[in-house]
Amino acid sequence: MNDSERRRLVTRNTAEVVTDEELDDLLENDPTIYVGYAPTGEMHIGHFTTIRKLADFLRADLDVTVLIADLHAHLDDEKSPFELLDERTAYYREAIEGMVAAAGADPTEIEFVEGREFELDADYSLELLRMAADTTISRVQRAGSEVVRQSENPKLGGLIYPLMQTLDIDALDADIAYGGIDQRGIYMLSRELFADRGDEPPVCVFAPLLAGLSGGKMSASDATSKVNLTDDADTVAEKLQGAYCPQGEVEDNGVLEYMDYLVFPILDERGESFEIERPDEYGGDLVYESYDELEDDFVSGELHPQDLKNAAAEYVSSVIAPVRERIDTDRLATAYPEKYE
RNA sequence: CCGCCCUUAGCUCAGCCUGGUAGAGCAGCCGACUGUAGAUCGGCUUGUCCCCCGUUCAAUUCGGGGAGGGCGGACCA
Structure with missing residues (x-):
């Protein structure tokens, strides 16, 4: 497969690529791409549109890793109770595999990882603390505002969330961070933080978000x-x-x-x-x-x-x-x- | 550790002072109108009034205790 065909597969039906040039460079080798899903509420058709693209990535011969971000699910205002993390993780994995298969690709080609498998490692924790020491509250709040549940009395967990997502990219050795365009704020912060640490920032690929059927944004509660x-x-x-x-x-x-x-x-x-x-x-x-x-x-x-x-x-x-x-x-x-x- | 405030419909809140089991807006649902939906108009629904105990014929309302949440003080060794 030539580079332009790979490029077409990777970028078709996306909302934004940051940046095109960096992606081109990566595609000259064998880049890895990762996407994370926090196992919170039931999966819906909006997830399908982002997951469907994983089939494109596989066809383009990328190394695809899917993170089931169990800790994130709990960290974000306890959307998932700690006791239900295992069940929801299993359900998410099963549903994601089903969507990939329905999109015409082989889900066994995807590497699945769970947050607790590596996010509790000592070196990961140390990096998290160092990042926390160096990042202002308002910056993290702004980065996560589209993803993390907003409330009058926000929990600390919602501030740790974007930092962990940033560290996940590094820990999973991902060259490309993929996600819905709602993730943009977090990944743009990630790119800055990577640069601060002297690391190569991840290329970001964003999928469009499906509008709600009642007009305007899709609402999980409606x-x-x-x-x-x-x-x-x-x-x-x-x-x-x-x-x-x-x-x-x-x-x-x-x-x-x-x-x-x-x-x-x-x-x-x-x-x-x-x-x-x-x-x-x-x-x-x-x-x-x-x-x-x-x-x-x-x-x-x-x-x-x-x-x-x-x-x-x-x-x-x-x-x-x-x-x-x-x-x-x-x-x-x-x-x-x-x-x- | 101390003090003050908050907790009522899915959401935002009113009512409590002067006890008689509760209301508004928004949302939602139904109907009319459009070959859909929405908008518009008409109609309708919804509640362990945070929990326990006490006073009382009667407590969402008064008193005590508790839980959850918020704010401030104290401490800065």
Whole structure:
């Protein structure tokens, strides 16, 4: 595989790369890339869009490491109780493997690591303390503001969080730090801290974040604003039916984003097209080979939101189906006892 | 260790002084209107009033204790 093809695989469907030049340099060798997920709430379709890209990284022949950041899950305002860390870690790993497989790659090629395996090592702890001694509260707060839960009475844990994430890059020997664009603040701080220590800063690749179905940002607490990986076909249809989707508008349109970032990339991989059934009175069925064609028709008014929603629900459901089937519901229940009695 | 303040609907809070089991805004849900959703209009729901004990016919309200949280003081050897 030549460099430009690798580059295309690594960067397609991303929100930002910092920096392009540094990435090019790395791709001349065999770079390692890592992404971390804190096993907090149930995984949803937003995770799928970032995880789907891991398949691209594997195809580009990168060394992919996935960190299940168990300590981070607890450190961030105790989103996960300490006692549930093991169960949630197991659930996250299983779900992530399912998503990678659903994206057409082999999950066994990924190296999975858990935070407690190395974040408690003496040298890691020492570096953490040295970093804490040298970093102001406001800088860390600002870096983590998009990721760490904000509250009136923030815990110390939320300040340690970005520092540990920075040390993880080093500890896992990652040349590239990958994550959602919400991670940008933390990784930009990481790059500065690396430079301060005289180390080579990581290249950062950011995935776009899916908008919420109710318009605006996706909210973890608003169940109707996102599709869960365990949602069945009817639930998916119900949620998409209720989605904010103004005719002809692309802005804040969650339904279109689902198509762009999730459905079309996967259809692409399978070599399938997007087919919309439409009553004759409205013009009959439609077929799209690419997202751009679909967006054009939507903007022009040729494609009505209701017809899009109907088809979108089916495709979204079919895309998450393999993940849904792979998730062990008993494990899910023990990982979230307050939700599944 | 000491002092002061806070804890009421999913969220932000009012009510408590002058006891009679509670309200607003937002959110949410339903209906109307659009071939979707939203916006708009109409309607509706929601509560161990942090816990325990006491006073009282009656406590969210008064008294005592406790828990959780916040702020300040003291200490700076």
